[in-house]
Amino acid sequence: MTHEPTIIGIADGTHYLVGSTDNQGNFSALPSLSEVAICQSLSDAKQLLRQHDVQSATLSLQTAYDEMCGLSSPAATNETIWL
Numbered sequence: 001m002t003h004e005p006t007i008i009g010i011a012d013g014t015h016y017l018v019g020s021t022d023n024q025g026n027f028s029a030l031p032s033l034s035e036v037a038i039c040q041s042l043s044d045a046k047q048l049l050r051q052h053d054v055q056s057a058t059l060s061l062q063t064a065y066d067e068m069c070g071l072s073s074p075a076a077t078n079e080t081i082w083l
Contacts, residue, residue: 003031005054007045007081011063016045021058030054050083057081 003020006027018037020030029035032052039045042059049057061077 003028005030005049005057006060007039007042007049007057008060008062009042011061015040016042018045018048021060046081046083055083057083 002023004022006019006021008017008019008027016039017027018030018039019027019033021027027036030037030052037045037048039048046057057080059079059081061079
């Protein structure tokens with residue numbers, strides 16, 4: 001099973017979650033960390049991954065606004081970022 005380093009940002013959130021996503025879409029801690037990390041900025045999240053020798057990650061930006069209005073759930077916006 002592959003694990004892709006992942007940073008998740010939520011619309012209007014004040015933090016970013018750093019972990020990994022497996023090939024089934026499950027989000028969990030990076031193998032090198034004991035738990036999902038919470039960072040106060042995108043810059044901090046990138047630095048944490050660099051400290052663990054990660055060179056690229058998926059940045060996933062999500063929002064719940066469509067669901068809150070009764071519309072279908074939007075797909076997350078994903079981008080590969082190079083560290």
